[in-house]
Amino acid sequence: MTSPAPFPVSVRRGVPLAEHTTLGIGGPAELFLEPQRPEDLAERLDALDRDGVPFRLLGGGANLLAPDGGVPGAVLATGRMRRVFREGERGLRAWAGATLPQLVRTARELGLSGLEPLVGVPGQLGGALAMNAGSAQWGIWDVVVEAVVWRPVPGGGGEVVALDRATVAPRYRDGNLRGAVVLEALLELTPSDRARVRAAEEALLKRKNATQPVSASSAGCAFRNPPGDSAGRLIDAAGLKGLRVGGAAVSERHANFVVDLGGATAADVRTLLARVEETVAERFGVRLERELVVWPEPERPVAAAG
Ligand SMILES: Cc1cc2nc3c(=O)[nH]c(=O)nc-3n(C[C@H](O)[C@H](O)[C@H](O)COP(=O)(O)OP(=O)(O)OC[C@H]3O[C@@H](n4cnc5c(N)ncnc54)[C@H](O)[C@@H]3O)c2cc1C
Known part of the structure; x- marks a missing residue:
């Protein structure tokens, strides 16, 4: 048995999710919990579930659109469980x-x-x-x-x-x-x-750096590739590269990446995603499926930390 860590779970209120997502978008989490170990996470999940508190899991926030109005209930972030x-x-x-x-x-x-x-x-x-x-x-x-x-x-x-x-x-x-x-x-x-492992990685990295907007704020690919095709190819062929809504845009570099050009909101990104979906459906009859995980807006905005 290991002895329990002094603070098995850090608990904060009103933590801005924009600081925890690669897009840099998102309002506050009502409760932001960071367990230290797998057993601490499991214990918290048990307690939240028994108490009927809604919860969501957050990793690196690299495939996630967090809502402008924040997240009611708990966000459990795993960033401290790194062993x-x-x-x-x-x-x-x-x-x-x-x-x-x-x-x-x-x-x-x-x-x-x-x-x-x-x-x-x-x-x-x-x-x-x-x-x-x-x-x-x-x-x-x-x-x-x-x-x-x-x-x-x-x-x-x-x-x-x-x-x-x-x-x-x-x-x-x-x-x-x-x-x-x-x-x-x-x-x-x-x-x-x-x-040999390093050589394989370097070849892959070279390809990614040449084709993806690696230095922009994004959340990776917005859509899954449809069978036998590529979402990026369809979005590009529909003439949507560079399409902009507020601060959000379809990347000029890789059409399946949505980037934040500065000050984008979750509402901007949702509108942009919907425009891309509509246009690709009209032009090619293909319904794109979202890969990006989109958390819904709350009924009432969550208060930021005071
Ligand atoms: C520049 C860039 C390049 C990328 N390239 C790629 C790529 O080549 N291939 C690729 O597949 N993806 C790519 N992505 C997307 C992203 O990196 C991956 O999807 C990554 O695995 C997301 O992990 P995360 O911890 O950030 O998940 P998050 O974005 O934090 O969460 C994603 C989903 O997982 C859930 N989740 C998080 N932790 C847990 C848990 N412990 N248990 C259960 N559910 C959980 C969340 O609730 C959410 O639904 C890229 C992203 C960026 C920004």
Whole structure:
């Protein structure tokens, strides 16, 4: 048994979510909770669920549009749960808040191959499992042996269970978690050597830097690629590159990225997304599906910290 940390969960009120999302957009979280360890997160989830307090999970905020009016109830942020452990010859066990750059670097330093497609991708392990983050042909679940999750049980509170990939059945850019919260996960990688892993990462990074608006505020791809096509190609072909609503715009560099040119609001981004969807549907008869997670506006704005 480990002794409990002195402050297992930091609790603050009215924390602006704009400071915790890569788009830099979002009003205050009524309660902003940052657990230190997976067990602290599970305990809080039990308590919130029993008390009927609504909650949402926040990783690196790299695929998220947070509402202008803020989030009532609790936002549980995993950013302080960052530990990564080696497990056996090929395994890395990591807590939900381990960052993707941290995991990519750790794997490389240990001479383990398998996480190269995540080079240059921001965010944390829990968010990556929720999104099945990766490339067109690969998602992080391809290397997950088990995810330890909290999930609600009838009557209130929850249970902690280990789920394997087959049980979860993740899909392209969708971890299919169905309300489960990732506490930690075990990844299985392939022994290789550092130089080879680094070379693969560098080739990928070069391609990303050439095609993506890496220095702009964005939240990655806004839409999933439709089967056999690319959302970016369709948006570009519809003439929408550079389309602007308020401070938000379709990137000139990569049409599937929405960027904040300065002062964008969540309302700007939602209007822009809707215009893109309508235009692509009219021009090509394709209904784009959102990859970007959009949290709804609250009925009443949440108060900022006083
Ligand atoms: C410049 C840039 C490049 C990007 N490139 C790529 C790319 O190549 N491939 C790709 O797939 N994505 C890419 N993305 C998107 C993003 O990096 C990934 O989706 C990433 O995995 C999101 O992780 P996060 O921790 O930031 O999740 P968040 O944005 O914080 O959350 C995303 C979703 O996951 C949920 N969630 C968060 N933590 C947990 C948890 N512990 N348990 C359950 N649910 C949870 C949230 O509630 C939310 O629904 C890019 C983003 C940017 C800004």
